[in-house]
Amino acid sequence: MTATLPTGSDDTEGGHHAVLEVAREQVLDRGVGLDEAQVREVLGLPDDALPELLEVAHEVRMRWCGPDVEVEGIVSLKTGGCPEDCHFCSQSGLFSSPVRAAWLDVPSLVEAAVQTAATGATEFCIVAAVRGPDERLMAQMREGVAAIRAAVDINVAASLGMLSKEQVDDLVDMGVHRYNHNLETARSYFPHVVTTHTWEERWETLRMVREAGLEVCCGGIVGMGETLEQRAEFAAQLAELSPHEVPLNFLNPRPGTPFGDQPVMPAADALRTIAAFRLALPRTILRYAGGREITLGDLGTRDGLLGGINAVIVGNYLTTLGRPATDDLALLEELSMPVKALNAML
């Protein structure tokens, strides 16, 4: 199942694309996101419609989210040795990936938060490669989050896999304000990506997170071999969840993983996906996450920021490196997109 380039099968008349007119009236004017069938139409637009599509998506973002860009840094608290088999991930202990297990100690975690805040970032997400946290990890979180909050003004988010209700409540008590748990892909494609747990188990954690009052961060990875129909399905499922933030990753094929030989997604497909997700989720924080450097490069990064993206992960990722934070911040300044300020209600 491979995503194919569109063939211009949309409802086109003289270079005019009907779905973009619908997007202007429905999403831009009324703030109602495109549904699954409409997103599929957008994903099938031909390359010559891409500039207009990005323009509409940018207008939607500016109208319903504003010009601010939320900047975040992420760090791996516990790397590698994960018992799950997410086929894109080099941290699974089930694959022959060269990534070795490592734990970050609390002083180093705090130092990473301080360095992240110094870039102008307002979000710092602590990530662990686990099925779900055990008591050792929760204890490390308790100590680490307290130390970060004592040392630096930055919002702390977490991504620790599947949670129990008690663990959700613990994270709230620690002062974690947002929880990331990606659905990764469409429900219909999930069994081709992960076999050690289900899409529904992930949904259940997201439900508990929301009920506890934490902000929900939920996105996924595109370019894993899903069809355009499944990509549209995924956008619709995210819209149903209505998360505060959607991190959008593009597959960066990792050596030793089952998806290690997948091709890198074409840049035009990636940009169409960004715009389509923005049109499905007009009010959501849509964040550039992993894989954008190899998929889009510098020019594409700029195009995406002018095509629906309103948040970035700056600097490095969990197992790969990113552009220097200074490059992204200079680009935001050039585009007259202010970095979102830290919420005064910390």
Next chain:
Amino acid sequence: MTEPATVWCARCGEDRSDSAHLACDVALVLEPPRYCTRCRRRMVVQIVPTGWSARCSEHGERRGGNAVGPVAT
């Protein structure tokens, strides 16, 4: 004292004299080293937003950017 010659590829861990490693060299712009280039051991790597560190149990640590240390396994 001269630096020992690089023998092993930092990305794939194979012998650099056996074949071209252009793709590995390109990839290493956006990846930290995973293998010690002197002994081929897999290294313990820690990445933070502004840097990275990679430690070989035999040949010590390499760092890039504003790495933080130490890592514990």
